[in-house]
Amino acid sequence: MPRSAIVTDPVFLKHEPGPYHPEHPQRIQTLLDLAGEVAAGGDRFELLPLRAAVQAELELCHGSDYIDLVRSTSEHNRFALDGDTITCRDSFGVALMAVGGFLQLLDAVAAADYGNGFTMARPPGHHALRNRGMGFCLFNTVAIGARYLQEKHGARRVAIMDWDVHHGNGSQDAFYDDPSVLFLSTHQYPYYPGTGAADEAGNGRGEGYTVNVPLPAGCGDAEYLAVFRDIIVPAIERYEPDWLLVSAGFDSHRDDPLGAMGVTERGFGVMANALLELARRHTGGKIAFLLEGGYDLAALRNSVATVLECMQSEEAASFDGSGERIATRIREVLRIRERYW
Ligand SMILES: [Zn+2]
Structure with a gap:
């Protein structure tokens, strides 16, 4: 089994959104410790060096005026891109490394140097719109990654699965009218940022290539696994992507x-196994995970550790969830999907 690559770095500690902010540097310290342990514990994982993204890479998904605005935040001790998206003098530079670190990972997996990989960076990215930072996010790393795969590695069909509790509005927006990227999201709804209703399914040529599964608060492994079994896995199967990216919040x-x-480590493991299995079947194994949210340190560490274990196994996903509680919602999403299947 080929090794897995991990990209993470102490540079990600330097983005400081303020003392009471939930998206705090300790999140990365926890994962730096974990990554160091798994890399030292054998030859299954290797830590890759990272690089900064360049302007042309940011421009794959962002306007140059917006990039200039984020760059200018490095002249201020504190700058608010929105109410909860706060930067310090280092934030722009750190955000360049987060994007570059993911692109570096994609290059390594594309070159088949590694079977798959996980970039653990901050700030997160999936809320960032083309011309607007929001929800702790400056640049949309996963969206830039998908475009980069198309531009640099000839990918034709990229699927992005976003299991963060918040809807990935920025990622959806980037590809809403584009059939060359399938965007799928499970998220608490209604909740921040307000988007992600079941009938948001894409526009124009992109109609049918956005799959939203809005879920009521309180869903746990049983519901998430039912959604994966009934909606997410079949949608990705039919799409037949040549690359799979995971916004892992x-x-x-x-x-x-x-x-x-109420998802547990085990639930994340089954979801990861399902996506890894899809990657083995459709993409020659090519799959990359990217950290988005996750604000309880122990839960974050244990969940990422579980996903890393899955990346080095070939265990089949066992969907033992009943999903009874959300049967109506699953039927509603499937009715929408039937228009496109
Ligand atoms: Zn989130």
């Missing part, structure tokens, strides 16, 4: 202070 964990979901 762990704020859907039952201990998370921001989300109100």
Whole structure:
């Protein structure tokens, strides 16, 4: 079995959104410790060096005026891109490393140097719109990654699965009218940022290539696994992507202070196994995980550790969830999907 790559770095500690902010540097310290342990514990994982993203890479998904605005935040001790998206003097530089670190990972997996990989960076990215930072996010790393795969590695069909508890509005927006990227999201709804209703399914040529599964608060492993079995896995199967990217937010964990979901480490493991299995079948194994949210340190560490274990196994996903509680919602999403299947 090929090794797995991990990209993380102490540089991600330097983005300081303020003392009481939930998206705090300790999140990365926890994962630096974990990554160091797994890399030292054998030859299954290797830590890759990272690089900064360049302007042209940011421009794959962002306007140059917006990039200039974020760059200018490095002249201020504190700058608010929105009410909860706060920067310090280092934030722009750190955000360049977060994007570059993911692109570096994609290059390594594309070159088949590694079977798969996980970038653990901050700030997160999936809320960032083309010309607007929001929800702790400056640049949309996963969206830039998908475009980069198309531009640099000839990918034709990229699927992005987003299991963060919040809807990935920025990622959806980036590809809403584009059939070359399938965006799928499970999220608490209604909740921040307000988007992600079931009938948001894409526009124009992109109609049918956005899959939203809005879920009521309180859903746990049983509901998430039913959604994966009935909606997510079949949608990705039919799409036949040549690359699979995962916006892996762990704020859907039952201990998370921001989300109100009940997913456990085991649930994340089954979801990861399902996606890894899809990657083995459709993409030659090519799959990359990217950290988004996740604000309880122990839950974050244990969940990421579980996903890393899955990346080095070939265990089949066992969907033992009944999903009875959300049967109506699953039927509603499937009715929408039937228009496109
Ligand atoms: Zn989130």
